[in-house]
Each structure stands twice: as structure tokens, then as C-alpha cells.
Amino acid sequence: MTKRQGAPTYTTSELLAVMASRLMKDGQVVFAGIGVPLLAATLAQRTFAPQLTILFEGGTIGPFIVPGELPPSTNEQRCTRRANMVLPITDVLLLLQRGYVDVGFMGGAQIDRFGNLNSSFIGDPSHPKIRLPGTGGGNDISSLTHMIVAMKHEKRRFVSKVDFITSPGWIRGFQSRQDSGLTHGGMWRVVTDLAVIGFDEERREMKVLALHEGVRREQVIDNTDFDILFGADLEVTRRPDHFELEVLRELDPQRLYTA
Amino acid sequence: VNSAGSARDGIFRACLQAVTAAKEKISTMSSSVKPYADLRRETAARDRGLREKVMRLEQAVGLISDGDHVAIGGCTMSRTPIALVWALIRAAKQNLTISRSITSTEGDLLFVAGVSRHIITSWFTQGIVWGVSKVMRHFTENRLAQFEEWSHMSMGLRYRAGAMGIPFMPSRSMIGSDVAVQVGDQLKTMRCPYTSEEVALVPALNPDVALIHVQRCDAFGNAQLDGLQFMDIDLAMAAKRVILTTERIISNDQIRRRPDHTRIPFFTVDAVVEVPFGAAPHECYGLYEPFYPHLDQYAEWTGTDPIAGAKRYLAEFYYEPSDWAQYLTKLGMAEILAASNRGRSVYND
Numbered sequence: 001m002t003k004r005q006g007a008p009t010y011t012t013s014e015l016l017a018v019m020a021s022r023l024m025k026d027g028q029v030v031f032a033g034i035g036v037p038l039l040a041a042t043l044a045q046r047t048f049a050p051q052l053t054i055l056f057e058g059g060t061i062g063p064f065i066v067p068g069e070l071p072p073s074t075n076e077q078r079c080t081r082r083a084n085m086v087l088p089i090t091d092v093l094l095l096l097q098r099g100y101v102d103v104g105f106m107g108g109a110q111i112d113r114f115g116n117l118n119s120s121f122i123g124d125p126s127h128p129k130i131r132l133p134g135t136g137g138g139n140d141i142s143s144l145t146h147m148i149v150a151m152k153h154e155k156r157r158f159v160s161k162v163d164f165i166t167s168p169g170w171i172r173g174f175q176s177r178q179d180s181g182l183t184h185g186g187m188w189r190v191v192t193d194l195a196v197i198g199f200d201e202e203r204r205e206m207k208v209l210a211l212h213e214g215v216r217r218e219q220v221i222d223n224t225d226f227d228i229l230f231g232a233d234l235e236v237t238r239r240p241d242h243f244e245l246e247v248l249r250e251l252d253p254q255r256l257y258t259a
Numbered sequence: 260v261n262s263a264g265s266a267r268d269g270i271f272r273a274c275l276q277a278v279t280a281a282k283e284k285i286s287t288m289s290s291s292v293k294p295y296a297d298l299r300r301e302t303a304a305r306d307r308g309l310r311e312k313v314m315r316l317e318q319a320v321g322l323i324s325d326g327d328h329v330a331i332g333g334c335t336m337s338r339t340p341i342a343l344v345w346a347l348i349r350a351a352k353q354n355l356t357i358s359r360s361i362t363s364t365e366g367d368l369l370f371v372a373g374v375s376r377h378i379i380t381s382w383f384t385q386g387i388v389w390g391v392s393k394v395m396r397h398f399t400e401n402r403l404a405q406f407e408e409w410s411h412m413s414m415g416l417r418y419r420a421g422a423m424g425i426p427f428m429p430s431r432s433m434i435g436s437d438v439a440v441q442v443g444d445q446l447k448t449m450r451c452p453y454t455s456e457e458v459a460l461v462p463a464l465n466p467d468v469a470l471i472h473v474q475r476c477d478a479f480g481n482a483q484l485d486g487l488q489f490m491d492i493d494l495a496m497a498a499k500r501v502i503l504t505t506e507r508i509i510s511n512d513q514i515r516r517r518p519d520h521t522r523i524p525f526f527t528v529d530a531v532v533e534v535p536f537g538a539a540p541h542e543c544y545g546l547y548e549p550f551y552p553h554l555d556q557y558a559e560w561t562g563t564d565p566i567a568g569a570k571r572y573l574a575e576f577y578y579e580p581s582d583w584a585q586y587l588t589k590l591g592m593a594e595i596l597a598a599s600n601r602g603r604s605v606y607n608d
């Protein structure tokens with residue numbers, strides 16, 4: 001047995017997974033990507049949200065992840081273990097449009113102050129410096145439901161304006177998302193290794209809601225490439241506890257996604 | 260009376276001219292959507308009899324012409340019809356437009372082998388665990404080939420509209436993003452005539468050929484799929500021709516015992532090829548998982564020098580083997596056994 005003494009140590013990915021898991025609510029239907037999102041949703045299931053249901057883009061409703069057999073994408077057979085249903089890709093994505101999904105949850109390469117995500121092009125799209133893999137279901141999920149994104153807090157990732165809006169957040173802030181025809185959903189929380197970030201109700205710009213223990217305001221400012229807002233009553237998050245870390249390490253013993 | 264009549268004639272002529280002009284304008288509009296009359300004529304011309312269609316891989320890819328739009332079934336590393344991709348590349352097909360829900364290593368190889376310069380898909384890289392494909396990057400960043408990006412649901416709705424015989428499907432996705440900007444006027448929006456909301460209209464895809472790998476089917480093409488179905492059923496219904504590879508051919512009696520398991524009806528199918536391990540090194544649900552060490556090796560070869568690495572891979576695994584059995588021999592018995600062992604584990608409980 002692991003001795004539960006002293007403050008536990010953890011990796012950045014473990015911190016992201018724990019902080020993100022605490023944002024879930026029991027009974028929710030969660031559209032999860034692979035990696036930290038899946039680990040976080042599964043951790044929530046195993047700690048406080050037994051009625052939480054995971055959906056995978058490959059076409060799975062309600063799988064239970066077998067420890068040590070994490071799927072390499074949302075489209076392999078490992079995604080279907082002990083699931084309630086498998087269905088075609090188009091139909092599982094249409095559940096978003098129909099309104100059955102509470103939260104979409106994924107990682108991100110580049111995000112801007114309005115919560116728009118870029119996973120398509122670094123640089124000018126017509127002459128890109130880097131061609132990234134693209135949207136997959138990211139655009140659909142972020143167009144149709146509320147989003148949680150987990151990513152490392154770095155200046156090159158937190159930019160004023162993304163080079164390309166792959167997955168729309170609040171577009172250009174204020175009413176612009178609604179005006180562009182996206183009537184539901186929107187970026188809700190961004191979880192980083194420094195903070196938990198929400199969005200100002202009116203301006204729809206990033207606003208820090210809580211800092212992780214030991215993190216200073218300046219660290220967030222220094223690692224963000226735009227003027228980030230801070231909430232009036234800034235909170236401090238509770239450190240990942242022994243039990244949360246044990247569950248994560250049992251799920252990912254090879255440290256595929258938590259190294 | 261006469262003057263009123265001639266005024267009516269004048270109005271009538273003006274209307275006729277306006278309609279003709281509008282028709283001409285429509286006919287010159289760029290559209291990837293196949294006219295409905297063509298779709299019906301092509302389907303009517305197909306032999307839909309209950310007949311045997313079993314053939315060899317080489318014969319099956321003979322049904323594909325240079326310049327065709329070929330849709331690939333499965334998703335990422337799952338039920339990819341690798342044997343057909345292998346045969347396409349060996350047959351040196353040219354100028355194919357490829358479409359797929361999500362594209363993995365097969366997309367790299369189709370670019371490098373010169374079979375395609377245009378892939379329509381929602382996501383394109385080997386897989387998350389291996390990072391961004393350097394082969395895809397080389398071709399797209401140097402503008403040697405096009406990766407036309409649509410959202411995943413849009414890809415699905417495009418095939419579904421094709422399967423339904425309608426020109427487009429309304430959708431609430433993609434609008435407001437640069438993904439929509441990037442595809443230009445291929446994606447139109449309209450104000451819904453019922454609710455006045457703005458909706459996107461994704462255009463139907465009716466591929467010339469769909470390539471689909473299944474666990475089993477009969478000689479007529481009645482196909483049963485286990486596990487995840489991806490977009491394969493819509494693909495089969497949308498395409499002008501369908502080529503099935505199957506892990507094994509079963510009897511029509513076996514099909515008729517469980518018709519509720521049949522997902523693709525025989526009359527959409529033009530060719531049936533029995534190819535054991537026909538998706539290797541990708542996975543086939545319940546039978547084998549991806550061949551991870553092999554895929555690590557592929558990532559390593561293409562990671563240092565993407566083009567030389569992919570060419571070396573093509574030479575060793577695509578061009579050198581004299582047949583599919585030799586290809587599997589090159590993949591290696593140890594990998595086949597390990598992948599099969601993991602594949603069957605989906606039924607452990």
C-alpha cells in the first residue's frame with residue numbers, strides 16, 4: 001500500500017486531469033477526447049460522479065475504461081469496453097446537435113482570449129509554418145455544447161488571436177458567437193497547470209477564477225500573450241489528493257498520458 | 260383585348276428570359292454535388308441481381324479509374340481497408356481524390372506513392388500518440404498536395420446526404436469558424452424557411468468508389484460489421500461502386516440466419532475480396548488491435564526524413580512482397596499473434 005504521508009507529488013498532466021475532473025458534475029453527459037480529458041472524466045466517475053456518461057467521437061456511449069488499456073484514439077475497439085451502445089460517428093456527433101451533451105472536453109494546441117482553439121495551422125493558412133492535424137470533431141463539439149479545455153499554460157499557446165479558428169469559442173467576444181449563428185454552448189473553462197480560467201459574462205474574454213496552490217498572479221501574466229482578466233474574488237484550488245492520484249496512476253500505469 | 264394579350268405575352272417572354280438566365284447561372288455555379296438525374300441513372304445502370312462478386316484484390320482495384328473520387332471506410336487506425344490501399348498503390352493509380360472521416364498512415368502513403376494529391380477529411384495524422392505526421396506536413400506545407408479540412412460531423416453529413424439522394428444536409432456546425440472560411444463557397448449557409456435561423460448546408464458526397472473492410476460477408480456482398488461502424492453504411496449507400504474486403508466469406512445461409520446483423524446490403528456492392536488481416540497494421544474490431552511496434556517503426560522511419568522514410572516503407576512493405584501472404588510475413592508472426600491476442604481481448608469479461 002502507498003503510504004499516505006506528506007504532500008503528494010504529481011506531474012503537470014496529473015494536475016490538469018485532477019483539476020478538470022473536479023469541474024464535472026454527477027449525471028452529466030460528457031463528450032471526451034483522448035488523453036487528459038478521458039482521464040479526468042474517468043476520475044470524476046470513480047470519485048464523485050458515478051452517473052456521469054462518457055461519449056466518444058468514434059461512436060461509443062458510456063464505456064468504462066479498463067485500467068492499463070487506455071485507447072490510443074476515440075476510434076479503436078478499446079473505446080467500447082463495457083459500453084452501453086455503439087453507433088455510427090455521424091449519429092454520436094448528432095447527439096451534440098440534438099442537445100444531449102452537457103460538456104465537451106478536449107486538449108488544445110493554441111487558444112486565444114475569447115477561447116477560440118486552433119488545431120489546423122500555425123502561421124498564415126495559405127503559407128502555414130506548420131500544418132496541424134485539423135478539427136476532427138473539435139469544431140462540432142465546440143460549436144454545439146459547453147467546453148472545458150485542458151492545456152499547458154505557455155505564452156505561445158495563450159495568444160491574443162489564434163492564427164485560425166478551428167473550434168469556435170466566443171469568436172470576437174460579446175455577442176459575436178450568437179451573431180455568427182452559434183446559438184448554444186461556448187467555452188466554459190480552461191484548465192491549465194497554473195490556473196482555472198473562466199470567461200467574463202459580458203465581454204466573453206478569459207478571466208482567471210482560481211490559481212493553483214503556490215502559483216502567483218505574475219506567473220499567469222508572464223505566460224499569457226495578452227492582458228488576461230482576474231476575477232474579483234480569486235480562489236486557490238485544493239492540491240490533488242492521494243486518492244485522486246492513485247486512481248489516475250491505476251488507470252494509466254504506463255504513463256502514456258500522465259508522464 | 261389585343262393590346263392586353265400582347266402585354267401578357269411581353270411579361271411572359273420577360274419571365275422566360277429571366278428563368279433561362281437564372282438556369283444558366285446555376286449551371287455555371289461551381290458545385291461538387293452530383294446532379295440527381297446522374298445519380299439515378301448511374302444507380303439504375305448497375306447490375307443489382309443477387310449474384311456472386313468474389314474476385315482477387317488486383318481485379319477489384321481494376322474497378323477504380325484514374326481521377327476517381329475514392330472514399331475510404333473505417334476511421335483513423337480502425338478497419339482501414341489497407342489491402343485495397345496496398346493494391347491501389349501497387350497498381351499505380353493516378354489523380355485520385357480521397358475522402359475519409361479521419362485519415363491516418365494510409366493518407367501519408369497515398370501522397371508519397373503519387374496516387375492522390377487531394378484528401379478530403381476532418382483530421383489527418385498517424386495518431387495522437389505519434390504526434391503530427393511529418394509526411395502530411397511535407398506535402399501540405401510545400402503545397403504539393405491538398406488536405407481539404409471539414410469538421411467530422413460535416414464529413415458524416417456529406418456522406419449521409421449522398422446516401423439519402425439529397426443535394427445537401429442542413430447543419431448547425433462549422434459556421435462562424437475558419438474551417439468554413441477555408442472551404443470557401445463549397446459550404447453555403449441559408450436562412451431556414453421555417454424558423455429564420457442561419458444554418459449551414461453541407462454538400463452531398465457521392466464517391467465514385469467506396470472501399471470498406473468488414474469482419475465477414477457472403478459472396479453476394481451482404482456484409483456484417485462488428486463493433487464501431489464509423490461512416491461505412493452511409494459510404495456504401497452513397498457511392499457509385501463499393502469494393503468490400505472481408506476477413507472471411509461466409510455462406511448466404513449464415514447471413515439469412517441473422518439478417519439483423521447485416522449492415523450493408525448486397526446490391527450496393529460490386530466486388531468482394533477475402534483478405535485475412537486486410538486492415539493490418541491497423542485494427543479490425545474483435546480480431547486484432549493495431550500492430551503497435553510496427554506503427555512505432557513507421558513513425559520512426561518517417562520521423563527523421565519523412566519522404567525517404569515513407570519510400571523505404573513503401574519499397575519494403577508495398578512493392579517487394581509478391582502477394583498479400585508475403586506482406587503479412589513481412590509484418591511478422593510475432594506482431595500478428597500479439598495484435599490478435601489484444602484484438603480478441605475485447606470479448607474478455
